[in-house]
Amino acid sequence: MADPRRLIDDPEGSAFARSLIASANADAPSSESRARAARRLGVAAALIAGAGAGTEATAVAAVGKLAVVLLALGSAVGLAVWRSPPDPLEDRVALADVASPASTPQGGAAVRSVAPAPELAPVELAPPAVTPPTLPAVSAAQTPIVPPIVPPIAPPIAKPRAPSTARPARIVTPPAVAPSPVAPEVPELEVVAPPPEVVALPPAPPAPPAVVPAPITGPSRLAAEVALVDRARRELRAGRHAEALAALAEYHQGFPNGDLDAEADVVTIETLIATREHARARARGTAFLARFPRSPLAQRVRSLIDRLPN
């Protein structure tokens, strides 16, 4: 069966319809959107932009920003993430077509050249490699068990993010979750770099024997997060509520402000409902909706708390 002529290609059709269809040509994520998603999903680590199809200027700018970010981190963590890949994904996910958001051709996957990343210069800019045992870390006892409810409003971009100890705190990984420290999230590129500052903290608990602690890149962290939330879900489905809550507590302990916070919250609410702790379920649900009002999971949470008996 032959395809009909597309509306945008049909000169005999409505010009108005063509202009409406053409208005979707500019649909494309911004480079910030792409970089943010890559970071949250752990698929790009430090190589947010610059390699691949980006312009040389973009690449240079990105390299400069990254160097600032790495210095600002003031620790070897960023460097370890930066340098770690034998992993080819670091080369591939170059998030390259930063310069083309408004020029995506109609009707098609955005053209993107997938050049392998060249050897990148910033390695030369960074301080000497430091092996993981020297990473700043906090002991598990210092890690907040459950993150407090975070206000739904993000801090204004213009306000420089303080070199908070929250970043180093993310390095903590309970041994049960993953055998290695977790790389911290790379800060937003637009953030004004805080002065280099390393928070002096007690050394991390000793690593399990025979396992060399290695810098975990984002992907492994996401995998660990997914594994924990899935475990909680499985335990809940099996009716093992205490085990489900234990897995969730483990998740929050290991990944304060983790990327799957919303999913973990939903499982928590479902578990509380299953254990008939309706007041707590409602409170968690309300907090969830305040924190993630636009989440695709919001509908589900509303439906869960709406069904709770008053």
Place this chain on the structure above:
Amino acid sequence: MVSEAKQLQLAAPARPMATVAVDRLSEMFHHHYDFVWRSVRRLGVAPDAVDDAAQEVFVVASRKLESIELGKEKAFLFGTAIRVAADTRRAVLRRRMSPSDEQPEPIDATPALDELVDQKRAREILDDLINQLPEDTRPIFVLFELEGMTMAKIASDLELPAGTVASRLRRGRELFAANVARLEARSTTHG
């Protein structure tokens, strides 16, 4: 530097078991993030919610990597995008129904023609028109008219019979054309 890099590699443990899966997720992200983003946007997710929705699609994919057939990654992502977009749209509608929430500015059905050429305005109207299409028709319309895919490819990706795709596309195009004509008539009348 080379020796340091080698040392680092030597010190690193064997690739974690999740690495292969993560590689695949990275491949999918690299090749299809823009497509997913465009898709959720065109399936009716509001601009300020598109980033979250696109990310959600990949979170779902990351949990189902083993069940995604090789070569069917894009189709899987689009199928997931349809569901995530529907959930997001419902969540937004639900929020709007709450009396405490600010009502969104309704689409003015009688804009003057000169306004209609305005790109942003046109995009809003397109949103509205696509949202008026039935759920089972919208993805096919979007893939064909906006993404430029062939009907055969759409049928293959959505695992639908070619006849079903053809009939839904025909219905979608008819509805779209009728609604466009209605808007044009009103604009002419009022403009």
